[in-house]
Amino acid sequence: EAQVTQNPRYLITVTGKKLTVTCSQNMNHEYMSWYRQDPGLGLRQIYYSMNVEVTDKGDVPEGYKVSRKEKRNFPLILESPSPNQTSLYFCASSLRSQETQYFGPGTRLLVL
């Protein structure tokens, strides 16, 4: 089944404790992206990747890192989480940047 998976689905952590949210797709898509969803703000892009080893900042990259060592994986790293990073995070992939995006189920993060 074609899908985007994210782990974990729910995460509670404390300020400053490094964490990684994994994202994997099995559709051989070139384009992958991370979004955060906050009430009233819709989805805001954090980082995106056009292909392996090619990543770029989205609209709200501060406090986040990503890597794209393999085509299927695109982890999101929070080196030192802060409470303002409490949010719902979505990973998405598409064949190319302007094609239909396929979304993962989301990761709900709470930073205390």
Place this chain on the structure above:
Amino acid sequence: AQSVTQPDIHITVSEGASLELRCNYSYGATPYLFWYVQSPGQGLQLLLKYFSGDTLVQGIKGFEAEFKRSQSSFNLRKPSVHWSDAAEYFCAVGVPSYDKVIFGPGTSLSVIP
């Protein structure tokens, strides 16, 4: 700068009534246009998209949308709403020169039995 607006934060309709969700964008050229739906606790799913050609596009679940270049709009419609349509709806604009898709703030739809 490119932007997407969805003027209605929340809409409530009765089951069986018609629905129209508004979307306006700001972009110099004709963008790629999308509508996604997010059911409670789920990720986003594509309803329909417009790239070129016929300005009235059909999507899944009985939805359609019309691109109006003169109004910079891409409104979503459904003739008869079902209770299962209650969800959050996002309009999105693809900006080719920037390799990104910009999402609107979303419209939350409630359906009254």
